[in-house]
Amino acid sequence: MTEVTLRPITTDDLPALFENQYDPASAAMAGVPSKEEADFYAHRERVEANPDNVTRAVVVDGELAGDVVSWADEGGRHVGYRIAQRFWGRGIATTALQLFLKEITERPLNADLLRSNVGSRRVLEKNGFRLLAPSEEPIDREPDSYYFCLD
Numbered sequence: 001m002t003e004v005t006l007r008p009i010t011t012d013d014l015p016a017l018f019e020n021q022y023d024p025a026s027a028a029m030a031g032v033p034s035k036e037e038a039d040f041y042a043h044r045e046r047v048e049a050n051p052d053n054v055t056r057a058v059v060v061d062g063e064l065a066g067d068v069v070s071w072a073d074e075g076g077r078h079v080g081y082r083i084a085q086r087f088w089g090r091g092i093a094t095t096a097l098q099l100f101l102k103e104i105t106e107r108p109l110n111a112d113l114l115r116s117n118v119g120s121r122r123v124l125e126k127n128g129f130r131l132l133a134p135s136e137e138p139i140d141r142e143p144d145s146y147y148f149c150l151d
């Protein structure tokens, strides 16, 4: 049986996490342009330097499969995740988010995604997130995005 665990991200994980976000299919799904190497490493440094951020490596049977992250801004606390393509469709993101929600206990917890990102929507729904009503969406909402929250 597949074992999914979370642990802090180490510098050894960064080349694989760089490749994950560089995958065109993954970038298109998330709607987030891939970063080139220098940008990616500078971004990681900024992320790890901010104590409001929580980042975890997703490990599947001992192998790095992706990451889950949480950050806070004026819109509240948010969560995001990315799994390497070769692990897709095995319930990894669903389990990783379930584990992460035990660590990130602040509510509401927000997640937004492209309307086309059916897989990510299912990951959120299976973890109890609900689609926000239009009146609850952020003022700067993107028309091609859905906004979810865990109350």
Ligand SMILES: CC(C)(COP(=O)(O)OP(=O)(O)OC[C@H]1O[C@@H](n2cnc3c(N)ncnc32)[C@H](O)[C@@H]1OP(=O)(O)O)[C@@H](O)C(=O)NCCC(=O)NCCS
Residues within 6 Å of the ligand: 025, 026, 027, 029, 030, 031, 080, 081, 082, 083, 084, 087, 088, 089, 090, 091, 092, 093, 094, 095, 112, 113, 114, 117, 118, 119, 120, 122, 123
């Ligand atoms: C979205 C993503 C995290 C899903 O990861 P995953 O480990 O494959 O997800 P799971 O296996 O836990 O699947 C969860 C559900 O979504 C469905 N699903 C997953 N990918 C899907 C796809 N491309 N199209 C339709 N359904 C999909 C699964 O069938 C499952 O639903 P079910 O239990 O009702 O059958 C992964 O594809 C990914 O990292 N994509 C690129 C980055 C990204 O989009 N991150 C989210 C940004 S909002």
